[in-house]
Amino acid sequence: MIFNRRGRERFLDAVTGFETAVEQQDSAGAERGFQALHQHYQDAGERELAAGAARLARLLPTVPPGPRGTVAVVIGACVERGADPLVCAPAILDGLADAVRAAGEFCERWAATGGDELPDPEESGPDEAAFERAGFEQTMAWWTLPQWEMASVAMLNHAGVRTGLDAGRRAELLTSIRAVEEASGHDFKCLTYALLVLDDEPLIVIDRPTGTGYALRMTGLGDTFQLHTLLADRLTGGGHLPGYAPAPQEVAVCRDAPGQVPTKGSFNLVAPDGGWIWNEGTPSDIPVVDGSRLLVLDPPPYERGWPAGRFFPGMTGDLVLERVLTAEETARWSAHVRPARQPGN
Template identity: 30%
Template sequence: MTDIVTAARDLVQVVDGADWELARVQAAQDTLYAALDAGAGDPAEAFAVLLDRVVRSHVDDADGVAHVAITAGALVEAGSSARALGDAVLPKLVPVLRAARRYGDWCLSQLPPRTDVLDEDDRAESMIEAALHVDERPIPRDVFRAGMAADRPGATSLYWLRKWVLPTVAALTRDRVVLERAVADPELVVATHAVAGAGAHSLDILLGVELDRTWLVLCPLQNRAFRVVVDGVADNFTLHVLLADALGRYGIPTADNPPELFDYVRGTVEECPRNHIVGSFTMYDYRAAGSTVAEPMGIDREYWVWGEGHPRDVPYFEGMRTLVLGPPWAKAILGSERTFWSLPTDVRVVEELTVDQTRSLLARATVGARP
């Protein structure tokens, strides 16, 4: 059997140049994974070989280094250094993301004006014939191929974008240092968001994560308010679930969910006790402070903080993201899967405000919400 180091060296060689062959790349990957499973050779040395090739890559080469990156991501999932992968991949991402956006825009420019009148058969056929999708539009294979001669780096970056994104997510969710660095990189955040609809959706969500941020949570029906720390939370579903656990410990009415389920969402246990979570409340932004939250359907939908959204979209009030909570508008049943399996998450109360502070906050939020 070929050992893993030899397989890694073979892989980095067969991706070289614009004329690399996918079949040879896949064969080299299969050999490496087989060696990993069999324990043949030193995974650390193989990992170093892969990272060196990622570091030497350049988007204009239009080669197959994305396959090396995702193979390195598989080794991280098997125990290799997430920090080292993040250090290697992060400097390479912005040029790849921008090239992918460039080629995606070119492909879109070759399509007829968008129409939603296709029948189901035509729509299904367009999906089958698509090389990929950009901004929810299928890109036919002939259109995608038509521009490759003029912009092979862009075409390669777009087509293999997920193979850059997935190992990046693997690294960032396993190492806090590289995650903090990525979140604080405005060029990376903007470039990722631009191709969220072309294969970078998961990374776009991750780069919007709240890391050790203090929020205000107002509970008008109980005349109570809290400062909470939101950490490792990248989606409003997780925010809802863990906020219910945190506030339930302080006597705020919440739905009956088992403690083990909250531990699973946090990432502290691996087994989920059941496949659903009962929603505890409806979340609004601070502009709902002057509304009657006991009647959810009477509150402007613009103020709702939807479970499908993300914490970064919740507006600030007096320097902090602020939520207003009311009873659930219906018996909501939420899914129980973690958004990022390896990302620790938590929401915890750090302070309950006094009654006078709460009343003052609600009054100021009400005034601040007025046009």
Template identity: 35%
Template sequence: MTAAVEALAPWLPGLAGDFAKTAVLAGACVEWGGSPMALANVLPQRAAEAMMLNDLVPGCWAEAAPGRPEQVSASTKQLVQALVTLARSKGHPDTGDMTRIAMSWFDMEDWLKALITVLGHGPFRAAVPAEVKAELREYAAAVADRSQRAAWVRDLSNVLDDEPLVVLNPRARRGYALTMSGVGDNFQLHTLLADRLIGDSGQGMVPGVRPDRSWVEAATEADPYLGPDNPALRRFRIFDGHGAYVHPEGVPADIEPLDGTRVLVLHSPNGDYGMGVGRVFQNMIPTLNLDRVLGPDEAQFWLTRITPAVENDLMAS
């Protein structure tokens, strides 16, 4: 499978339209056990281009023909002909460029399918340059209103790896240093934090009820779907170091750092808030390591720097 991925990778930058299925094949080879690394320098860039071009289609179409093209009903030939005619009359972009723009209306989802698969692998994410990830976020945001996969690519390109966290328990005046990788959303982070930190207060841990083992497994490597009868319940409300509520529906990259470090402040849950899915990205296996319990002086240092929680959000109360 790795050899197949390596053979397919060089072809991807020049492909479009139906030939984008080649990227889907490469992604399938990764799902079947192949290494994704040969794709790191080609697939993210090609997927970013597809989203950028896809974003241009409605504007180009508005000049070329009335209405808006439908991804399901419009034919590739119809769209290409209309946009190429526009290119000839306007003189810019040229026919080749306009054909590629037209093809993106139909092939973008194939590029995104493959990219979602490989972005679940930590070494692959590490190999994608920061500027390419920024492009993925920018172009994905532009088309996320019409593509769920684009929204997933936006979030996957925002995933934090080897990210230090400081977590504070103000009631006990204690703190913890952790390292996080591959966590896809904040509710998943809630579950993993509860698993790592709730324990014997005499040993410096956070008092409380530990999460059910099935919730933790759904947040890591097991089937992520818990169903309505066994939702994962959060054990904390979490605020950042600036006092802002950390929404469970958000992603860890949304947490604003305090002096260069993401700081989380634990508060009591105030009622049940559950989620029937343990993790959003099934193929991305997270890690959250408790590196150490902070000493009293270090915990106090961080506790004096945080801003009190602003509890004005409905779900925070």
């Protein structure tokens, strides 16, 4: 017991050593402290992880650009093991915003100084030529952006972090990330999808074949595959509509159970203007009409299957059926609906 307690305390000792080295601008000491963080992380208990993550989050803005992204990943790992995401998220998301901005500058400077293919951070580390072409901060941001993505998704797995993120800042992050994607050709899908997740979001569903309507509310759904399965559970499984009703395990893995299981489609999801809503997208693709997302259900044009589950395994999702709409309400919402169109039309 004494050994286990001491093993746990060593993680906080490593945090202290790292803090001291960063504050004293002791690069060798910071490297030793960082290695100790990795060495003792697995032995740390929940209390030590929570305390250490909070301290590292406070320290993060002063950590040099090189190791800053890796420290962010350590904080994210602590959150995945129980540290408070609300305490840690502000520093992580501030760091993400800075990294995305600087990575965008890296892409611009790289194009302006030769225009050759951007280096792949997963294949090699930065070299002196990259620093000279794009600047130190910008180069380190490009190389560490995947780390900031990992750390930020760990924060955004939590509804309290997502709902506490200002809508304007969320939009700025998405715009900046998409600009980097366009300039670089690299895909930051996980980060983009995490920032697009909706919480406590009203959803009106009109089933075209039966002429019935439903008011629902969705939270924490990473992609439209997940929404599709939960819709089928609430509407066909609930006896409101005919069609395929997912089995309990198919539904469970779309809420909070681990793993994936095979499922198949129950509907074709359609926007009010008649365009298809693809399962591969996110629920944010569903247009807002009069303050609510408005979705139309048509019969599936062909049988389609996929692995039911969650795009973000660490994110709990849910879809609540609040009520069946009256005929008058359904008619009012249906006035916004146009006939379905074939894809591309």
